[in-house]
Amino acid sequence: MPVRQSGAVLATLGAVAFAVxxxxxxxxxxxxxxxxxVAPDADKVAVFKPGGGxxxxxxxxxxxxxxxxxxxxxxxxxxxxxxKVDFRLVSNDPALRTGSxxxxxxxVDERQNILTKRTYTMPFEFGSNLHDLQxxxxxxxxxxxxxxxxxxxxxxxxxxxxTPQQFEFNRASSAPPSLPVPPSQAIPPSAPAPxxx
Numbered sequence: 001m002p003v004r005q006s007g008a009v010l011a012t013l014g015a016v017a018f019a020v021x022x023x024x025x026x027x028x029x030x031x032x033x034x035x036x037x038v039a040p041d042a043d044k045v046a047v048f049k050p051g052g053g054x055x056x057x058x059x060x061x062x063x064x065x066x067x068x069x070x071x072x073x074x075x076x077x078x079x080x081x082x083x084k085v086d087f088r089l090v091s092n093d094p095a096l097r098t099g100s101x102x103x104x105x106x107x108v109d110e111r112q113n114i115l116t117k118r119t120y121t122m123p124f125e126f127g128s129n130l131h132d133l134q135x136x137x138x139x140x141x142x143x144x145x146x147x148x149x150x151x152x153x154x155x156x157x158x159x160x161x162x163t164p165q166q167f168e169f170n171r172a173s174s175a176p177p178s179l180p181v182p183p184s185q186a187i188p189p190s191a192p193a194p195x196x197x
Contacts, residue, residue, distance in 0.1 A: 036083055036158070041170040042167065042170070043160070044065070047062065079151050081143060083105065085158050086135075098124065105156065120137065
C-alpha cells in the first residue's frame with residue numbers, strides 16, 4: 001500500500017492554526033485529532049462506457065470510498081496525521097483491465113472552510129477473472145498547530161474527484177424519492193335519518 005507524504009508546508013493552515021491556538025501552549029496540552037469523513041455525494045462514481053447510455057447496463061465500472069480512518073501523533077510543531085482510505089471497485093465490463101481514478105483530501109476548519117486540498121491518482125488493474133477489488137491508500141499530513149489540543153477543530157475530508165455531471169448524478173440518486181400524495185377528499189357528512197326510521 002503506497003504512503004503519500006505531503007512535502008510542502010501548509011502555509012495557509014499554519015497561519016490559521018497559529019492564530020486560533022495562540023492563547024495556549026502545546027507542550028503539556030492533551031492531544032486531540034481531527035475527525036475524518038467522506039464528503040457527501042462524493043463517495044461514489046459510476047463510469048459509463050464511451051458512447052453508451054446512462055442505464056445500469058451501460059456502466060463500465062464503479063468506485064466507492066468505503067472507509068476513511070485517521071490517527072495522529074505529536075510532531076515538533078503540531079500534529080502528524082496518518083489517514084488510510086479504502087476503496088472498492090466493481091467492473092461491469094469484461095474488456096476492462098486497467099485504469100485510474102482521482103480522489104481528493106482536504107483539511108477544513110470548524111466552520112467548514114477549506115484550508116488545503118490535494119488530489120491523488122490511484123491506478124487499478126482487474127484480473128481476467130476478477131471483477132471486484134479493493135484498493136487502499138495511506139497519507140501523511142503535518143498540521144502546524146501551536147496547541148495540539150485544538151486538533152479537533154479541524155477535519156480531514158476525503159472524496160472522489162468528480163465532474164459536475166457526476167456530482168449531480170450522485171446528488172439526484174441520493175435524494176429521497178418523492179412519493180405522490182393524492183389530494184385529500186372531504187368526507188361528506190352523513191345524511192340525517194328519515195323521520196320514523
